[in-house]
Amino acid sequence: MKRALIAFAALAAIGAPAAAVAAETVAIINARLETAAGAGIIPNGTIVLKDGRIAAVGAGVTAPAGARVIDAAGGVVTPGLIAPSTSLTVSEVEQVTSTRDDRSGSLSAGFDISYGVNPASTMIPLARQTGLTRVVATPVLSRGGGGHQDDSGAEDFAGGGGPGDGDPAMFAGQAAIVTLAAGDSDPVVMARVAVTLDLGEAGARNAGGSRGAALVLVRAALQDTRAYARNRGAYDRGETRQFGLSRVDLEALIPVVEGRIPLLVRVHRASDILQVLRLAREEKIKVILEGVEEGWLVAREIAAAGAPVIIDSQADLPDSFESLGARLDNAARLQAAGVTVAIMGSRDINNLRQARFNAGLAVANGLPREAAMATLTANPARMWGMTTVGTLEVGKEADVVLWNGDPLETSTWPLAVFIGGVEQTRSTRAFELRDRYATPNAMGYPPAYQ
Amino acid sequence: MTSRIRAVLTATVTAALLAACASTGATPARPASSGPAKPIPTGLDPAARPDPFPSTYAALPSRPTAIRGATILTATGQVIPGGVIVLSGGRILAVGGPDTPIPEGVTVIDGTGKWVTPGIIDAHSHLGVYPSPSVPSRSDGNEAIDPVTANVWAEHSIWPQDPGFNRARAGGVTTLQILPGSANLIGGRSVTVRNVPSVTMQGMKFPGAPYGMKMACGENPKRVYGGKSRAPSTPMGNVAGYRRAWIDAAEYGRKWDDYRAKIEKGEKADPPKRDLGLDTLLGVLRGEILVQNHCYRADEMAVMIDIAKEFGYRISMFHHASEAYKIGPLLAKEGICFATWADWQGFKMEAFDGIEANAAIAFRAGACTVIHSDDPTITQRLNQEAAIAMAAGNRIGLKITEAEAIAWITLNPARAMGIDGQTGSLVAGKRADVVLWSANPFSIYAQADQVFIDGALVYDRRDPRFQPKSDFELGQPGEGAFHP
Numbered sequence: 001m002k003r004a005l006i007a008f009a010a011l012a013a014i015g016a017p018a019a020a021v022a023a024e025t026v027a028i029i030n031a032r033l034e035t036a037a038g039a040g041i042i043p044n045g046t047i048v049l050k051d052g053r054i055a056a057v058g059a060g061v062t063a064p065a066g067a068r069v070i071d072a073a074g075g076v077v078t079p080g081l082i083a084p085s086t087s088l089t090v091s092e093v094e095q096v097t098s099t100r101d102d103r104s105g106s107l108s109a110g111f112d113i114s115y116g117v118n119p120a121s122t123m124i125p126l127a128r129q130t131g132l133t134r135v136v137a138t139p140v141l142s143r144g145g146g147g148h149q150d151d152s153g154a155e156d157f158a159g160g161g162g163p164g165d166g167d168p169a170m171f172a173g174q175a176a177i178v179t180l181a182a183g184d185s186d187p188v189v190m191a192r193v194a195v196t197l198d199l200g201e202a203g204a205r206n207a208g209g210s211r212g213a214a215l216v217l218v219r220a221a222l223q224d225t226r227a228y229a230r231n232r233g234a235y236d237r238g239e240t241r242q243f244g245l246s247r248v249d250l251e252a253l254i255p256v257v258e259g260r261i262p263l264l265v266r267v268h269r270a271s272d273i274l275q276v277l278r279l280a281r282e283e284k285i286k287v288i289l290e291g292v293e294e295g296w297l298v299a300r301e302i303a304a305a306g307a308p309v310i311i312d313s314q315a316d317l318p319d320s321f322e323s324l325g326a327r328l329d330n331a332a333r334l335q336a337a338g339v340t341v342a343i344m345g346s347r348d349i350n351n352l353r354q355a356r357f358n359a360g361l362a363v364a365n366g367l368p369r370e371a372a373m374a375t376l377t378a379n380p381a382r383m384w385g386m387t388t389v390g391t392l393e394v395g396k397e398a399d400v401v402l403w404n405g406d407p408l409e410t411s412t413w414p415l416a417v418f419i420g421g422v423e424q425t426r427s428t429r430a431f432e433l434r435d436r437y438a439t440p441n442a443m444g445y446p447p448a449y450q
Numbered sequence: 451m452t453s454r455i456r457a458v459l460t461a462t463v464t465a466a467l468l469a470a471c472a473s474t475g476a477t478p479a480r481p482a483s484s485g486p487a488k489p490i491p492t493g494l495d496p497a498a499r500p501d502p503f504p505s506t507y508a509a510l511p512s513r514p515t516a517i518r519g520a521t522i523l524t525a526t527g528q529v530i531p532g533g534v535i536v537l538s539g540g541r542i543l544a545v546g547g548p549d550t551p552i553p554e555g556v557t558v559i560d561g562t563g564k565w566v567t568p569g570i571i572d573a574h575s576h577l578g579v580y581p582s583p584s585v586p587s588r589s590d591g592n593e594a595i596d597p598v599t600a601n602v603w604a605e606h607s608i609w610p611q612d613p614g615f616n617r618a619r620a621g622g623v624t625t626l627q628i629l630p631g632s633a634n635l636i637g638g639r640s641v642t643v644r645n646v647p648s649v650t651m652q653g654m655k656f657p658g659a660p661y662g663m664k665m666a667c668g669e670n671p672k673r674v675y676g677g678k679s680r681a682p683s684t685p686m687g688n689v690a691g692y693r694r695a696w697i698d699a700a701e702y703g704r705k706w707d708d709y710r711a712k713i714e715k716g717e718k719a720d721p722p723k724r725d726l727g728l729d730t731l732l733g734v735l736r737g738e739i740l741v742q743n744h745c746y747r748a749d750e751m752a753v754m755i756d757i758a759k760e761f762g763y764r765i766s767m768f769h770h771a772s773e774a775y776k777i778g779p780l781l782a783k784e785g786i787c788f789a790t791w792a793d794w795q796g797f798k799m800e801a802f803d804g805i806e807a808n809a810a811i812a813f814r815a816g817a818c819t820v821i822h823s824d825d826p827t828i829t830q831r832l833n834q835e836a837a838i839a840m841a842a843g844n845r846i847g848l849k850i851t852e853a854e855a856i857a858w859i860t861l862n863p864a865r866a867m868g869i870d871g872q873t874g875s876l877v878a879g880k881r882a883d884v885v886l887w888s889a890n891p892f893s894i895y896a897q898a899d900q901v902f903i904d905g906a907l908v909y910d911r912r913d914p915r916f917q918p919k920s921d922f923e924l925g926q927p928g929e930g931a932f933h934p
Contacts, residue, residue: 360894
């Protein structure tokens with residue numbers, strides 16, 4: 001699986017953005033460097049950003065002449081954080097459906113999330129202030145996206161769509177890698193990097209009520225895709241049997257059945273995870289698993305299959321009958337078994353800050369501290385085939401964050417965020433609101449004049 | 451209602467007085483001169499049994515215990531390094547510095563390097579009414595059939611086996627306010643519970659704690675009912691709905707007052723028909739029941755304050771209050787607490803202006819600040835939620851200390867729930883609701899090592915004997931052992 005991942009990674013690298021043009025040379029000195037790479041944690045070192053790349057990193061490095069020198073004074077430098085599965089950039093206000101482009105409603109696998117990416121989202125600057133520099137925007141079913149207790153309670157009465165209402169058959173669509181660089185008018189680093197699929201209870205609902213139907217439909221779709229790919233001409237002439245999915249959906253699944261991109265499968269129960277691993281083995285496809293609350297029960301099998309996982313390490317409630325075994329040490333146990341683990345924050349775009357705290361929580365529950373940084377950076381980069389980011393290593397793109405302390409702690413924040421070597425603005429809509437009300441207008445005018 | 455009870459109930463609500471009130475509940479009200487009037491049959495006189503589902507809570511077995519050497523946050527502004535706290539007979543016997551004497555025979559826990567705080571209080575929980583697993587047959591927090599359901603009581607929807615109670619306890623939560631949801635303008639009564647495992651809801655009820663009444667501003671009620679093509683469908687419909695309810699309540703109160711006045715004078719009179727919803731509203735008007743008002747926007751909070759003044763009741767706390775930072779001085783002046791998250795914003799229009807520094811800015815403006823959960827996950831880490839809110843303030847130089855922020859999740863929610871006389875701070879004589887943390891509780895790495903409720907050890911991170919499991923989780927994957 002490792003080799004396969006590298007092959008996939010090489011493909012994704014084609015889509016890496018060119019180094020930002022306005023990148024200056026910056027040296028951050030006196031920093032604790034959490035490299036998320038072989039060098040581990042360097043307690044006191046220097047990192048040099050030049051031409052949009054990391055030019056040097058280590059304890060013995062000196063700032064080059066002419067570089068802007070930032071004295072971290074003991075602060076921490078990490079790779080930019082990567083959200084491994086999110087609606088950020090394709091959704092603005094969760095309950096205002098007109099602002100949501102994270103789900104199709106009509107297409108299945110063919111839905112391409114990259115067309116809806118909005119670099120002007122007010123949530124992006126806020127996400128940078130949680131240390132995020134890059135995300136994977138992944139489609140959800142119309143019931144996806146989380147929500148908190150109070151409002152999900154109300155949701156039951158709001159006619160907000162029953163289970164699977166308006167959802168296409170099985171697949172939610174194609175994911176995209178997006179940079180959070182300010183001012184980037186074309187922030188999609190790479191489109192169509194995976195097809196997403198909800199199994200377990202959501203998949204069963206979507207298939208009309210049970211898991212047995214869901215997996216049959218998925219397997220049939222993969223077989224149809226192969227048949228279609230073998231003979232497009234016959235399809236165009238109407239000489240094939242009828243396929244369950246449309247032409248655009250089948251087209252989207254071709255790179256999946258050919259093993260060029262993974263299927264991102266949202267799955268929770270241990271037995272469902274094993275079914276997905278079997279599906280991957282038998283259909284010879286790559287999978288990334290998301291959710292995986294009961295992953296610790298089958299950690300060895302996940303590791304043996306080489307399937308990376310994306311988890312929310314806060315999940316410890318038997319929230320549904322498919323997550324009865326949810327535990328706070330899921331991340332630690334999966335990592336110990338050799339699984340590549342990425343930790344996500346809340347799926348909700350307004351709660352992205354939770355990712356780094358979730359990594360801290362995983363540490364409190366047994367995940368080694370050094371491994372925790374990788375769950376936010378190197379691991380999501382690796383599983384999504386981003387070869388040019390995710391670690392502090394020479395030659396990598398300079399997606400780098402300077403923190404005023406331990407980035408997993410509640411008491412810290414980013415002092416500077418660099419994407420492609422360019423320092424990002426600290427301004428966010430939320431901060432403008434904050435500052436408007438934190439300091440009353442000296443003229444005695446309403447806040448609107450501030 | 452006897453004049454004695456009425457005097458109690460119209461007095462300022464304090465936990466002690468309410469306890470007195472509850473203890474008289476068993477004695478049905480009788481007119482002073484019974485004369486020809488027949489007693490009102492049981493259940494038809496609202497004053498007869500103000501507490502018809504009485505608490506059967508009893509503290510779990512405890513032994514005198516002292517924690518020595520820990521950093522103690524009292525929630526009254528003090529930080530005591532290397533302090534001593536002594537728990538005895540379910541109460542806090544003493545809190546002080548290293549020299550505080552520990553009586554003989556007391557079990558001593560070495561707290562060196564650890565921290566001690568009051569038990570965490572979650573002022574906004576739906577545990578039990580929206581339990582885990584989240585399935586339609588247990589989605590019991592909103593009686594969304596009418597915009598005013600002051601007649602329903604959250605306690606009647608509580609499923610005590612909700613595994614979420616155990617998770618919350620492992621996060622140091624010792625007391626919770628369980629509220630109805632926000633589908634309705636007036637959603638019904640909340641109830642305050644001790645976070646102890648119990649087969650019955652009554653076994654959890656906080657003895658003597660006043661009831662709350664849930665009200666909801668904004669988008670939820672108008673969405674739920676507007677979606678059914680009935681009022682309210684706008685904020686103006688919301689406001690008309692609250693005002694009509696208060697008018698009905700005042701009228702109902704007047705009928706009972708007239709009736710009792712006639713009986714007092716020995717005149718013949720028929721008692722008004724009891725109305726459970728109006729009983730609750732009247733309880734608010736008389737100061738017995740505390741208003742817990744879901745409200746996100748600053749402008750809507752200001753309107754709710756005016757409605758309260760129009761009808762003569764107090765709002766105890768605004769919940770969610772994403773825009774408290776815009777009206778901190780107003781909240782401070784009116785003496786209304788606000789409860790919010792560190793930063794759960796943007797998910798709908800009325801939360802679009804939520805900011806991480808919300809709590810910190812309004813706190814520095816003098817408002818009574820509370821961090822709540824409204825969520826079975828966040829409730830497990832209210833200490834860290836408060837930490838994030840504190841850091842957001844300190845990022846702009848508000849210099850909020852741990853000694854201050856601990857009150858956001860202990861003493862201040864106790865105050866807004868009317869139980870601050872009994873719990874919420876580490877003061878001699880109060881209930882011994884105490885958490886021993888593995889580290890500074892505002893750290894992401896902190897874990898609750900031991901949790902005490904009324905002096906009894908109810909959770910121990912290292913001892914499976916003190917890690918209770920819900921009946922539901924027996925025989926299930928993981929067997930409810932959620933903690934490493």
